[in-house]
Amino acid sequence: MNRREFLRIAAASGAAVAGGISNGALFGSYDQLESHARLAVVQNGLPAAMVQKAIEALGGIGRFVKRGDVVVVKPNIGWDRVPEQAATTNPEVVAEIVRLCLHAGASKVKVFDRTCNEPRRCYHRSQIEQLARQAGAEVSHIYEQKFKTAAIPNGQQLKSWPFYADALEADVYINVPIAKHHSLSRLTLGLKNTMGIIGGNRGQIHNHFDQKIVDLNTVIRPQLTIIDAVRILVNNGPQGGNLNDVKETKTIIASIDPVAADAYAATLFGLRPTELSFLVEAQKRGLGSFDFNQMKIEKIDLKA
Amino acid sequence: MRSSPLIGIATFLATKILISTLIVGLVILGLSLLIGRYFCGWICPLGTVIDLSDRLHQKFLRGKPNTIRPLRAWKYSILIVILIAALFSTQVIWFFDPIVIITRSMTAAVYPLIAFLLESGLKLLLSVGILQDQLFSLYDLFRQRILPINPIFFQQSMTFAVIFIGILLLGLLARRFWCRYLCPLGALFGSFATLRFTQGIAVASDKCIDCGKCQRICKMDAINADYRSHARSECIECMSCVAVCPTSAISYQLRPKFAPQRIDISRRRFVYSSASGLIALGLIKTGFKNPIATGQVVRPPGALPEPEFLNRCVRCQECVKICSTTGACLQPGLLESGWEGLWTPLVNARHGYCEYNCNLCGKVCPTGAIHPLELSQKQQLRMGTAYFDKSRCIPWYRGEDCLVCEEHCPLPDKAIKFDIREARRPDGTVAVVKFPYVDEKLCIGCGICVTKCPVPGPGGLFLTNAHQQRWGQEAEF
Ligand code: SF4
Numbered sequence: 001m002n003r004r005e006f007l008r009i010a011a012a013s014g015a016a017v018a019g020g021i022s023n024g025a026l027f028g029s030y031d032q033l034e035s036h037a038r039l040a041v042v043q044n045g046l047p048a049a050m051v052q053k054a055i056e057a058l059g060g061i062g063r064f065v066k067r068g069d070v071v072v073v074k075p076n077i078g079w080d081r082v083p084e085q086a087a088t089t090n091p092e093v094v095a096e097i098v099r100l101c102l103h104a105g106a107s108k109v110k111v112f113d114r115t116c117n118e119p120r121r122c123y124h125r126s127q128i129e130q131l132a133r134q135a136g137a138e139v140s141h142i143y144e145q146k147f148k149t150a151a152i153p154n155g156q157q158l159k160s161w162p163f164y165a166d167a168l169e170a171d172v173y174i175n176v177p178i179a180k181h182h183s184l185s186r187l188t189l190g191l192k193n194t195m196g197i198i199g200g201n202r203g204q205i206h207n208h209f210d211q212k213i214v215d216l217n218t219v220i221r222p223q224l225t226i227i228d229a230v231r232i233l234v235n236n237g238p239q240g241g242n243l244n245d246v247k248e249t250k251t252i253i254a255s256i257d258p259v260a261a262d263a264y265a266a267t268l269f270g271l272r273p274t275e276l277s278f279l280v281e282a283q284k285r286g287l288g289s290f291d292f293n294q295m296k297i298e299k300i301d302l303k304a
Numbered sequence: 305m306r307s308s309p310l311i312g313i314a315t316f317l318a319t320k321i322l323i324s325t326l327i328v329g330l331v332i333l334g335l336s337l338l339i340g341r342y343f344c345g346w347i348c349p350l351g352t353v354i355d356l357s358d359r360l361h362q363k364f365l366r367g368k369p370n371t372i373r374p375l376r377a378w379k380y381s382i383l384i385v386i387l388i389a390a391l392f393s394t395q396v397i398w399f400f401d402p403i404v405i406i407t408r409s410m411t412a413a414v415y416p417l418i419a420f421l422l423e424s425g426l427k428l429l430l431s432v433g434i435l436q437d438q439l440f441s442l443y444d445l446f447r448q449r450i451l452p453i454n455p456i457f458f459q460q461s462m463t464f465a466v467i468f469i470g471i472l473l474l475g476l477l478a479r480r481f482w483c484r485y486l487c488p489l490g491a492l493f494g495s496f497a498t499l500r501f502t503q504g505i506a507v508a509s510d511k512c513i514d515c516g517k518c519q520r521i522c523k524m525d526a527i528n529a530d531y532r533s534h535a536r537s538e539c540i541e542c543m544s545c546v547a548v549c550p551t552s553a554i555s556y557q558l559r560p561k562f563a564p565q566r567i568d569i570s571r572r573r574f575v576y577s578s579a580s581g582l583i584a585l586g587l588i589k590t591g592f593k594n595p596i597a598t599g600q601v602v603r604p605p606g607a608l609p610e611p612e613f614l615n616r617c618v619r620c621q622e623c624v625k626i627c628s629t630t631g632a633c634l635q636p637g638l639l640e641s642g643w644e645g646l647w648t649p650l651v652n653a654r655h656g657y658c659e660y661n662c663n664l665c666g667k668v669c670p671t672g673a674i675h676p677l678e679l680s681q682k683q684q685l686r687m688g689t690a691y692f693d694k695s696r697c698i699p700w701y702r703g704e705d706c707l708v709c710e711e712h713c714p715l716p717d718k719a720i721k722f723d724i725r726e727a728r729r730p731d732g733t734v735a736v737v738k739f740p741y742v743d744e745k746l747c748i749g750c751g752i753c754v755t756k757c758p759v760p761g762p763g764g765l766f767l768t769n770a771h772q773q774r775w776g777q778e779a780e781f
């Protein structure tokens with residue numbers, strides 16, 4: 001083996017390793033994790049209990065949070081609405097996740113969201129501020145100064161966008177959306193929840209939405225998505241306001257695959273994943289999969 | 305604000321309605337028949353601030369107690385103009401009343417300034433890049449206590465600040481310049497003080513050694529050249545003279561004594577002031593027949609019908625300030641609603657929107673110009689109606705989806721609806737697009753759609769006062 005050959009092999013294997021790493025990061029290395037479910041659905045329990053069970057089914061919180069980690073738990077606090085109106089993530093769900101992370105040894109759990117209504121009102125009325133703080137989280141409002149423009153190398157519509165530094169820098173990012181109706185995208189779930197950590201003029205995401213939302217999600221990649229479907233908003237979303245539009249579904253969906261989680265949540269609304277064009281786009285671009293036949297799913301009914 | 309009798313009287317004259325403010329004001333005013341211009345010396349917050357700044361000015365003036373006595377009459381002229389205008393249903397008291405001036409300066413100039421400086425200081429420190437974490441927690445602390453979450457902006461902080469600083473700088477010409485020569489509230493108290501039934505400051509002639517210390521210390525230049533008498537209309541009962549007199553010749557006595565003095569205003573001046581008041585009034589009134597017919601004047605929720613609103617609103621900016629920390633839609637207007645509407649609160653929907661769950665402006669309005677509303681009332685009250693500008697709205701002119709407006713509409717049954725139709729795009733392709741429109745029957749004019757519309761510049765919608773519903777009235781359809 002001469003020098004040139006050696007270099008060629010070294011370069012090739014280097015590339016292979018690098019590729020492997022990025023693939024692993026991209027798909028959450030499912031292969032090694034087959035012993036656990038990729039998607040867990042828990043129903044008919046109290047919010048906290050459902051969260052615990054769901055995470056357990058995925059292999060326990062310790063699989064995601066290591067001692068000393070800085071964790072971001074990102075709920076939807078977008079609106080000045082009470083939890084019963086199902087426009088913001090269930091505060092008990094958020095609090096339970098915070099508690100579990102701290103229990104697993106997280107050095108800090110941060111909770112924040114860039115709201116649509118006045119932030120103080122949203123944080124307060126959603127009860128996320130109080131309950132997450134009680135659980136030990138650091139709940140803070142957004143600082144304009146903390147938005148950093150990040151490149152989106154795989155972006156189709158967006159080549160760069162300002163992201164919240166705390167989200168980019170977190171060791172573990174847990175996405176905790178609430179499942180709701182939305183007129184433009186039909187539903188707002190995990191992928192769209194990412195809009196809460198971006199800066200700039202968010203309204204501009206709305207046209208060519210499918211591509212843009214996937215673009216953003218190639219940058220922020222939650223290790224864990226936990227969808228709050230304790231109550232879902234089936235109409236007049238994403239704010240609601242009419243209790244007749246709220247349906248009690250008493251469900252928590254958790255997954256290491258953001259696309260699978262969203263796709264499963266869609267079924268609660270009677271929609272097939274293929275009917276949500278942003279999910280089709282996300283699967284096509286390799287963010288995850290909604291091929292339920294190809295993944296291990298664990299369904300738990302706490303009533304039974 | 306409720307404590308200023310002038311506001312009560314002027315509002316009464318303008319609206320011809322008895323309001324509680326008037327009663328409180330009259331009691332406060334009546335007291336000066338006993339204890340003179342006590343209000344100016346002991347209560348008026350603007351007077352207090354002027355005293356503080358005068359003390360600074362003294363450093364430069366060093367013992368030169370200026371006097372410009374002929375100017376004393378001015379304050380009466382101003383008072384006359386105000387009262388005449390009020391009689392003809394035009395309120396101008398908000399421009400001159402000291403209580404309002406100080407409130408306005410604090411809410412719309414000093415507070416935003418302090419917030420801005422604190423905020424900028426923190427940002428500067430943050431940009432240095434060390435101690436970030438500590439600085440952010442400090443920042444958080446500030447935001448919990450004093451700072452608004454988002455920086456606040458007032459369209460006219462500068463105007464208010466210039467007037468306020470101007471009043472303070474007048475102190476360079478003479479101490480308490482404003483109170484001596486300009487303040488209409490002072491003039492009102494002063495006129496009552498000349499009719500007082502009690503003695504007040506009294507000088508024992510025999511004990512007085514003519515040292516003149518009392519005259520030099522008197523902020524109001526109330527003491528006459530003989531050192532033994534004073535102008536009752538000027539004395540603000542501060543008692544500095546009592547304290548300074550080396551022989552204790554001066555005392556303060558409440559024993560009955562009725563000795564009315566002439567007020568410093570000539571008959572000719574009285575006539576001139578009245579006439580100029582009438583002329584100014586006429587000119588103001590002939591500006592616009594109906595200034596709000598342009599549709600651009602959108603008032604806060606619960607605002608009284610326009611004429612009453614103008615008479616009541618004292619431009620204190622309390623509503624603007626409270627709103628800046630919530631919806632941020634209210635801003636002091638300039639001449640959008642005519643001269644009569646100067647500095648009245650207007651909704652600037654592109655700047656901010658009315659929070660669906662907020663009813664604070666009516667709660668803080670001290671004069672009832674904005675009626676306090678229950679949240680449920682407020683959520684149904686129409687401030688106006690939004691309309692699409694189809695030449696700017698993305699789906700309409702570009703044939704692409706958007707619906708940001710619809711997403712933000714807070715009504716339980718959205719006031720923005722949409723049709724799904726095929727659209728031909730400018731490049732000739734055809735696509736299925738959601739076309740939004742406003743349901744006039746539902747829209748309450750909160751303006752959030754206008755604020756959040758991502759189209760740069762004026763946006764794809766605009767807010768008007770069409771179908772507005774003023775307090776006590778039905779919506780205009
Ligand atoms: S009710 Fe609306 S206009 Fe009034 S303070 Fe609140 S946000 Fe501002």
Ligand code: SF4
Pocket residue numbers: 616617618619620621622623624648649668669670671672673674
């Ligand atoms: S509407 Fe009321 S609170 Fe607002 S400036 Fe006028 S008087 Fe003050």
